Amino acid sequence: MTHCVLTAEFTHETNTFNVIKTDYEAFRSSRILEGNDAISARGDANTELAGFLDVARKYQWDLVHTISADAEPAGPVTRDAFDRITDKILAKAAALGDKLDGILLGVHGAMVTDFSSDGEGELLERLRRVLKRRIPIAVTLDPHANVTASMCENADVLISFKTYPHVDIRETARHAAELLHKAIQGSIRPKTLLMRRPMLEEANAGRTDIGPMIDWIEEAREHERSAGALAVSINGAFPGADVKEVGPTVVVTYDGEPDRHIAFAERIADKIWDNRENVLNKFYTPKESAEIARCYMGERPLIIADYADNPGAGAYGDATALLDALLKARVQNACFGPMVDAGTVNQLSNAKIGDTVSVSLGGKMDPRFGGPPLQVEAKLLRLSDGKLVGTGPQLGGLQFSFGPTAVISVGGVKVLVVTERSQLLDQEQFRAFSIEPTAHDVIVVKSQQHFRADFESIAGEIIICDCGALSTMDYVKMPFRNVPRPIYPLDKF
Numbered sequence: 001m002t003h004c005v006l007t008a009e010f011t012h013e014t015n016t017f018n019v020i021k022t023d024y025e026a027f028r029s030s031r032i033l034e035g036n037d038a039i040s041a042r043g044d045a046n047t048e049l050a051g052f053l054d055v056a057r058k059y060q061w062d063l064v065h066t067i068s069a070d071a072e073p074a075g076p077v078t079r080d081a082f083d084r085i086t087d088k089i090l091a092k093a094a095a096l097g098d099k100l101d102g103i104l105l106g107v108h109g110a111m112v113t114d115f116s117s118d119g120e121g122e123l124l125e126r127l128r129r130v131l132k133r134r135i136p137i138a139v140t141l142d143p144h145a146n147v148t149a150s151m152c153e154n155a156d157v158l159i160s161f162k163t164y165p166h167v168d169i170r171e172t173a174r175h176a177a178e179l180l181h182k183a184i185q186g187s188i189r190p191k192t193l194l195m196r197r198p199m200l201e202e203a204n205a206g207r208t209d210i211g212p213m214i215d216w217i218e219e220a221r222e223h224e225r226s227a228g229a230l231a232v233s234i235n236g237a238f239p240g241a242d243v244k245e246v247g248p249t250v251v252v253t254y255d256g257e258p259d260r261h262i263a264f265a266e267r268i269a270d271k272i273w274d275n276r277e278n279v280l281n282k283f284y285t286p287k288e289s290a291e292i293a294r295c296y297m298g299e300r301p302l303i304i305a306d307y308a309d310n311p312g313a314g315a316y317g318d319a320t321a322l323l324d325a326l327l328k329a330r331v332q333n334a335c336f337g338p339m340v341d342a343g344t345v346n347q348l349s350n351a352k353i354g355d356t357v358s359v360s361l362g363g364k365m366d367p368r369f370g371g372p373p374l375q376v377e378a379k380l381l382r383l384s385d386g387k388l389v390g391t392g393p394q395l396g397g398l399q400f401s402f403g404p405t406a407v408i409s410v411g412g413v414k415v416l417v418v419t420e421r422s423q424l425l426d427q428e429q430f431r432a433f434s435i436e437p438t439a440h441d442v443i444v445v446k447s448q449q450h451f452r453a454d455f456e457s458i459a460g461e462i463i464i465c466d467c468g469a470l471s472t473m474d475y476v477k478m479p480f481r482n483v484p485r486p487i488y489p490l491d492k493f
Contacts, residue, residue: 003101003184005061007052008089009038009068010105010123013144014112015240015314017470017478018074019366021114024081026071029403029420034088038068045397046166048106048140051173059181066092068106072421073240073314076114086123094130102184103127103137104177109145109160110238117243117482121150128154136183136190138176142166143206144238148245152192156183157253160233162217164208165425165453167393179230179253188255190230195250195265197273199237199488200475202248204280206236207449211280216268223264228256234268240314240471242482248272276488283307283466283473290325293334293442298460301438305462306446309370309469312423316340317446318362319370319469326444327376327411334442335435337416337424338402345419348406351380361410361417370469378408378415381434386418388432392454395426407433414440425450427458 012022020026033041042049049068056063067088071077093100111119120139127137138157141147143164151158157179161172182188204211213234220232231253237246250265250272284292289304296302309319317340326334344359351357356379363373386402403419414435416424424430424445430437437443438458445451448471456462466472475489485491 003059003061004064004096004099005056005102005104005180006064006066006093006096006100007049007104008066008106009048009070010085010089011070011108012077012111012119013073013108013142013238013314014076014110014119015073015470016076016112016242017240018314018316020074022071022074022077022081024078024084026074027069027081027085030071031068032085033068035065038065041399042068046169046394048169048173051170052104052177054170054174055177055181064092064096072311074421076112077119079113079115082113082119086126090126090130093127097132100131100135102135102180104180105137105139106173107139107141109141109147109151109235110241112241112243118148118150118245121148121154124151124154136180138180138183140173140176141233141235143233143235145235146237146241146243146246147194147235147249147251152194152251155192156190157231158192158233158251159231159253160235160251162208162220164206164236165394165450167453175231188230190253190255191258192251192253193258193262193265195269196247197269198484198486199247199273199276200239200483200490202236202272203276203278205449209452212271212275212278216271219268228254229261230254239475242480244482244484246483247487281464283464286322286325286465286467289322289463289465290329290331292463293326293331294329296441296461300458300460301440301443303451303455303459303462304442304444305448305451305464306444306467307448307464308466308472309446310423310448310471311340311421311446312425312450313448313471315470316365316369317421318365319467320362320374321371321467322444322465323362323413323415324371324374326413330411331442332412333440334412334444335414335416335430335437335440336444337430338418338422338446339415340421341417342403342419345404345406345417348380348408348417349383349404353380353382355380361415370467376410378410380406381409381414382407384433386420388428390426391428392426394450394453395428400429405433407435423447423450426454
């Protein structure tokens with residue numbers, strides 16, 4: 001018997017402190033692809049859709065893909081954007097009616113809209129209302145999800161990626177799809193439970209390359225091999241969302257009685273809580289980072305992660321504090337990317353390659369977080385439409401665009417100035433604009449962790465800078481109003 005399965009990807013990680021609303025145009029400029037267009041672009045890469053398709057071919061499903069939509073992390077998603085994208089999914093589900101046997105969704109898990117603190121829960125609730133019967137729904141999540149009770153109630157299967165950097169997206173989607181297939185056939189009746197502790201975030205943002213998360217993930221895999229355990233997810237959470245259901249969670253999708261799975265989830269949640277002060281990263285100030293760069297003598301590049309200004313966590317990407325420190329320290333042979341500044345790109349587009357132009361660079365969105373604009377004399381090296389195809393573990397084979405882009409030289413630093421916000425996690429994001437990262441002594445990337453997947457192999461040393469931008473680890477600087485109190489680290493325990 002051929003099963004009819006509806007699929008969709010709708011992702012956004014919402015930083016509620018970011019003043020830029022995420023409207024429909026933000027999704028359109030990043031990615032809105034429907035049906036076969038989405039399959040052509042994303043069907044053979046490290047994506048949720050690719051994993052769904054792998055299993056669909058295996059079982060010869062009648063797979064109907066509706067939409068793949070995502071926007072760069074920023075402020076709350078507008079009602080207009082949410083409704084327009086969600087309505088595409090709902091309309092197709094309603095049209096299929098009784099033909100529909102199951103639904104697969106690739107979502108993030110930390111979407112906040114301007115009318116709901118739980119975007120994914122809202123999507124799932126709406127889906128349930130249009131479905132004529134209770135068919136199974138399986139959902140993939142980013143491990144920075146703030147998992148909610150509504151998500152668990154309305155989805156039968158919830159499963160997060162197990163790696164950060166997220167190199168197992170396709171694998172996780174396959175896992176979700178296999179469980180959906182079993183649920184459609186009736187061989188399992190999955191349910192999902194979650195455990196949460198009063199924290200904004202796991203101590204190390206859920207990183208899986210070092211630290212205790214390695215052992216916890218192995219315990220999760222071992223539990224998945226036990227009777228009745230279908231999927232175990234350990235979510236580091238997303239602290240940039242000022243919402244009630246924030247914080248790290250252990251999520252277990254299971255079949256049968258819950259008691260053993262509750263005990264397992266409680267045990268791992270307790271470990272996360274007990275480890276709350278064990279921060280592995282050493283965070284340097286911009287001045288300290290610049291001094292390390294000035295004295296660096298390694299054979300391979302020093303990589304500085306501009307952690308707090310990571311556009312991938314909803315920061316503006318235009319913080320200037322680190323670049324300012326590098327210039328003041330007279331650091332040479334460095335590259336820096338990206339600096340998000342559409343106005344400066346537009347100004348430079350009127351210049352000629354080789355011209356020296358006075359520009360006010362960065363710091364325009366909210367100078368309180370990461371520093372004010374820098375007044376610099378910039379030599380224009382390159383202009384581009386910003387388009388590229390990724391080559392690294394995460395972006396490999398996927399089309400990507402920074403929008404109109406300029407490369408400038410300021411002092412001893414080449415700066416990639418872009419229009420569209422995005423973190424830097426793929427070497428091709430430099431190389432496409434004639435910046436060869438391995439030819440530089442110092443590489444600055446606005447990213448927190450994802451850069452490691454493609455840059456760690458070329459690094460002599462990696463250091464982390466907290467420049468005080470919107471994704472700072474100094475949470476007490478952020479105006480939290482909605483998170484439950486007491487909560488660590490805002491309150492003492």
